[in-house]
Amino acid sequence: MRSLSVWVPVALAAVVFAVPAKDCAHKVKESVPPPRGWTKSAPAPADHVIELRIALPQPKFSELEKHLYEVSDPFHDRYGQHLSKEEVESLVAPEAESIHLVNEWLASHGLIEDHLSRSPAKDWVTVKVPVSLAEEMLKTEYHVWTHDATGDAVVRTTAYSIPEHLDSHVELIQPTTMFSRMKSLKTSFRINDAQEKTALVPADAPPISVPSASGGHVDASCNQTITITCLLELYNAVGFKPSAKNGNQIGITGYLEQFANKEDLQLFYADQRPDALNSSFKTILINGGLNNQTLSEAGAEANLDTQFAYGLTFPTPGTFFSTGGRPPFKPDVLTPTNTNEPYLDWLDFVLAQKDIPQTISTSYADDEQTVPESFAKRVCNGFAQLGARGVSLMFSSGDGGVGDGEEDPALQQCFTNDGRNATRFVPLFPPACPFVTAVGGTIHVPETAVFFSGGGFSDVFPRPAYQELAVTKFLDTLAPGTYKGLFNPNGRAIPDVAAQADLFRIFLSGRPVSIGGTSAAAPTFSGIVSLLNSARLSKGLPPLGFLNPLIYAIHALEPTAFNDITVGNNPGCGTPGFNATKGWDPVTGVGTPNFGKLKDIVTLDLLHIAGL
Incomplete structure (x- = not known):
């Protein structure tokens, strides 16, 4: 101010x-x-x-980073003792x-x-x-x-x-x-007739056996249409009732004139979450953001994010941040508008607030190499400030496999942007920021890696200590010389985790739509995190905050808390990409969440993982 x-x-x-x-x-x-x-x-x-x-x-950011890792490390005595807004501001x-x-x-x-x-x-x-x-x-x-x-x-x-x-x-x-050219991370968008879609699976089809799922099975229809029920079954969250009164909140960010339509939300709730009918969410407008509720102007990205995030977490209060501004403009419309990357507009606003949702999901990204290193590091430091205040930030990992954000291989530009034009895999930012949780994608039941799941290694940010054990194990499995020169083996590795990412049934402009992309995975994983936060807050424990040190600690000591994905790969740049394999991999991270097991772990009073 x-x-x-x-x-x-x-x-x-x-x-x-x-x-x-x-x-x-x-x-x-x-x-x-x-x-x-x-x-x-x-x-x-x-x-x-x-x-x-x-x-x-x-000048004191290194001190803030030290605080962030201490309050996010489940082995540390300060775990969960997040900083106040004023304390964070004094450190930056x-x-x-x-x-x-x-x-x-x-x-x-x-x-x-x-x-x-x-x-x-x-x-x-x-x-x-x-x-x-x-x-x-x-x-x-x-x-x-x-x-x-x-x-x-x-x-x-x-x-x-x-x-x-x-x-x-x-x-x-x-x-x-x-x-940079910020883009939403959705790869597929197909309008389907609802009756034809559901008729493809016989009503008496036996459930799919998945030992880690709720009740050990998932409905057979989930292999062709993903619904709220599918995700709750698959990720072992059936029966958990989050509180609407313990202070827990979940937020979704929206950019590029993507409007979350409330009429479509009611159709979605009627279809998949009838107990949520007539509930809604709060919209906050930032930097000239709009809230166009005309049904024909509904945004596929915004509807996907809000319908599944809020559907998974009902009755948790939800917020949709509509941020205006975008880097590109049409050269014949030279009006005095902001041409900055809008992540910073959102950060400016949210860091100034005292009350912030504890879980926030974003499904937009840029090719890392198009963002100047100095800018990427400053924005990443802004995400660290939120983590220090107890906010969990999820970002989609990308939809181009090891290539850039373009899902069509013919459109991928797998070359360096530094004048050399050298062939190179293209990680995305902000998923490459070590202070956020990058979410890759899976498909089908039992789960396999979806081919477009973005993954790889940052060329800007070094590998953080919390990844060292898991990522080194993966790198040791690669044959000598694999993709030599195409990626930075010492970089921050992407993604951290994964979730279902295709065949999601949403409502758009009054019609059922099937949609996919890591745009779907990020709000799905965020929904599970919000449920975990609800469980903690109801026990008087602080929110989880910056997740990554906890994720990798749990993976090392209780790996069944995540469903390990070992089938699939993420092609791009004319290569097969990396393979999903046992343990962490640059396609699905440590795997998808087992809510039941994670809840038991994170609701321990002191959460010293070594005592599991």
């Missing part, structure tokens, strides 16, 4: 004393080669307004000198406090400026860049500079060098 009484005098003083900052020597802060698949068309209009986000360094706040010097620089360009907005910790400064001023400030030239395959366009530059004396006081500025 702004504090005008404090900052306006500083800004005004800067106007008087800091004018030379405008003309001092500059240093290149970031430079990238022309991005693959984009064409520089024309100079950006001088009056086009962009929203510059300036990241100030977080910049130095006063950084704030002062950046203020001086902005004021030298006529930008005083009234023109600025700041994050609660003051580690981000945002200002809307015309392209002409941004070019003067950053000693650069902005152009309209057009994406060759889609015609979408962004206003970007390939290099920018800042005054030399600010180099250690500014971490990054965007939008400048980021050419």
